[in-house]
Amino acid sequence: MHAFLNVKKSAEVSDVFWDVTEEAGLFDVVVKGLGDGEHRAIDDGREFINMSSYSYLGLDTHPKLVRAAADAVLAEGALNTSTSRMRVRFESLRNAEEALSGLLDAEVVTVASCAAAAWAALPLVASGLFTDGEPPLMVFDRNAHFCLNAMKPSVADEAEVTTVRHNDVEALEELCKQHKRVAYVADGVYSTGGQAPVRELLRLQEKYGLFLFFDEAHGISTVGERGRGVVLSEMGEINDRTLIITSLNKGFGASGGAVLLGPRGSARRRTLAIRNGGPIMWSQRINTAGLGAVLASVELHKTEELTDLQRRLQENIALFDSHITTEQHGDGLPIRHVNLGDEGATVRLAQRLFEEGFYSSPIFFPVIGRGKAGLRLMLRANMQKADVDRFCLLLKKWRDQLG
Numbered sequence: 323m324h325a326f327l328n329v330k331k332s333a334e335v336s337d338v339f340w341d342v343t344e345e346a347g348l349f350d351v352v353v354k355g356l357g358d359g360e361h362r363a364i365d366d367g368r369e370f371i372n373m374s375s376y377s378y379l380g381l382d383t384h385p386k387l388v389r390a391a392a393d394a395v396l397a398e399g400a401l402n403t404s405t406s407r408m409r410v411r412f413e414s415l416r417n418a419e420e421a422l423s424g425l426l427d428a429e430v431v432t433v434a435s436c437a438a439a440a441w442a443a444l445p446l447v448a449s450g451l452f453t454d455g456e457p458p459l460m461v462f463d464r465n466a467h468f469c470l471n472a473m474k475p476s477v478a479d480e481a482e483v484t485t486v487r488h489n490d491v492e493a494l495e496e497l498c499k500q501h502k503r504v505a506y507v508a509d510g511v512y513s514t515g516g517q518a519p520v521r522e523l524l525r526l527q528e529k530y531g532l533f534l535f536f537d538e539a540h541g542i543s544t545v546g547e548r549g550r551g552v553v554l555s556e557m558g559e560i561n562d563r564t565l566i567i568t569s570l571n572k573g574f575g576a577s578g579g580a581v582l583l584g585p586r587g588s589a590r591r592r593t594l595a596i597r598n599g600g601p602i603m604w605s606q607r608i609n610t611a612g613l614g615a616v617l618a619s620v621e622l623h624k625t626e627e628l629t630d631l632q633r634r635l636q637e638n639i640a641l642f643d644s645h646i647t648t649e650q651h652g653d654g655l656p657i658r659h660v661n662l663g664d665e666g667a668t669v670r671l672a673q674r675l676f677e678e679g680f681y682s683s684p685i686f687f688p689v690i691g692r693g694k695a696g697l698r699l700m701l702r703a704n705m706q707k708a709d710v711d712r713f714c715l716l717l718k719k720w721r722d723q724l725g
């Protein structure tokens with residue numbers, strides 16, 4: 323027991339911090355959306371800017387996406403087919419998957435979220451169905467997202483599982499030398515900051531046939547031509563030794579998750595996923611409203627507007643970096659971890675910022691390593707420069723007072 327997970331222990335560890343967060347009024351804030359990452363709290367009417375929203379391009383409130391979602395559900399007259407998609411599906415589901423496949427140049431199947439995509443895809447890879455029928459040694463990066471780690475017990479029932487230190491390419495190469503088949507499971511962009519060493523990993527793939535499994539929840543839309551993310555930007559086109567899952571709830575601004583199964587036209591993989599991919603077989607499809615938004619977002623990804631939003635995002639990232647130095651400084655990604663070390667200080671700082679109209683997420687062990695409690699900040703294209711400036715100045719002033 324507890325070879326991979328221990329929910330009771332994790333709950334005990336994190337409870338303390340969640341209690342403090344809740345007491346500080348930073349937990350379960352019920353709001354009305356005001357657009358552009360701004361909210362009004364229902365309970366006290368306070369208006370604030372969300373400094374920890376993962377809608378990096380502001381697409382979640384883009385009028386075109388919102389309108390497309392409403393139109394799609396009204397046009398279909400139903401949210402779901404109310405039967406497994408394997409048997410009967412709406413045309414909008416086929417259209418959305420074809421549109422995503424075209425945009426990303428990959429064979430794409432969709433599901434209700436990125437977490438459901440992990441549930442669907444990891445056991446398939448572990449089973450050996452994507453690696454010539456032989457289960458690979460499944461190597462997880464220690465910092466891989468919770469939704470990947472949570473699958474370890476089920477992955478371990480199909481294949482041998484091991485975990486390496488964060489971004490430890492050397493350790494991974496050793497394992498590639500010792501094992502005929504290896505699959506590496508990692509985030510493209512880590513939710514607590516930083517990214518996978520994609521180029522190095524591709525070198526191992528070239529040399530040893532390493533299978534790569536990436537979670538691009540924060541990479542897709544955010545960076546790369548037409549929002550292709552950090553992995554596809556480096557790879558060019560996806561190959562048959564790579565599988566990528568992503569969220570369509572974050573930068574993409576719509577709803578759902580997607581599995582990039584391999585190169586476009588990988589019909590066998592598609593069939594395997596549809597027939598054996600756990601949640602893909604149940605009611606975990608994106609509903610009609612979400613599909614409408616997905617289609618509108620794909621269209622928007624092909625326009626100059628996307629490039630423009632990515633540029634504005636980069637300007638806000640650079641502006642933040644000009645004020646505050648973090649480990650992620652200069653990496654061109656929107657996630658910044660301001661390490662404060664102390665959990666109490668972190669919550670007090672977040673509380674003071676909230677009083678000034680800025681919501682920021684305190685994070686702590688086990689979301690981040692012990693002793694690295696701090697604020698997780700996420701820059702967006704639709705933040706005003708004056709707001710970024712004011713936020714940074716307050717953060718700097720109070721952080722220094724804490725120190």
Ligand SMILES: *Cc1c(COP(=O)(O)O)cnc(C)c1O
Pocket residue numbers: 434435436437438467469509511512513537539540568569570571578579
């Ligand atoms: C948020 C997140 C997920 C989960 O995405 P959902 O679409 O909300 O299920 C997966 N991986 C990473 C790295 C994330 O940050």
